[in-house]
Amino acid sequence: MVTTAQPLMVLVPEDYQLELDVMILNKDVGFVLPGQAVEVKVDSFPYTRFGTLSGEVKHVSRDAMEDQQRGLVFPARIRLLSDTLMVEGKPVRLSAGMAINAEIKTGRRRVIDYLLSPLQQYQSEAMRER
Numbered sequence: 001m002v003t004t005a006q007p008l009m010v011l012v013p014e015d016y017q018l019e020l021d022v023m024i025l026n027k028d029v030g031f032v033l034p035g036q037a038v039e040v041k042v043d044s045f046p047y048t049r050f051g052t053l054s055g056e057v058k059h060v061s062r063d064a065m066e067d068q069q070r071g072l073v074f075p076a077r078i079r080l081l082s083d084t085l086m087v088e089g090k091p092v093r094l095s096a097g098m099a100i101n102a103e104i105k106t107g108r109r110r111v112i113d114y115l116l117s118p119l120q121q122y123q124s125e126a127m128r129e130r
Contacts, residue, residue, distance in 0.1 A: 039055075054081045
């Protein structure tokens, strides 16, 4: 049963360049800017076997939305540089509606910095009272 204002379908032209609508967590949105590189993993095709797709952040909304499970999230749009994966030697084009995970490249960190960050946080917060 379809309720009022509920979409029945979304039409996408065949020659349309796919764009991804993603939600960015409130804690991460400050580090995301248009033009940043994105690595896209398609849930239908395990990335360890079929690889990933490249893209870039096209737009990040300034307005947050409430999500039941994730709290405040910011809608964003990602432009894919290619919308085709090689699956068993054949090119497979993505379809609208496929579930994905997008990893936005926000910076680089050395391994030693990653390992030492808990110690730095402890040192910064140690010896304090309320």
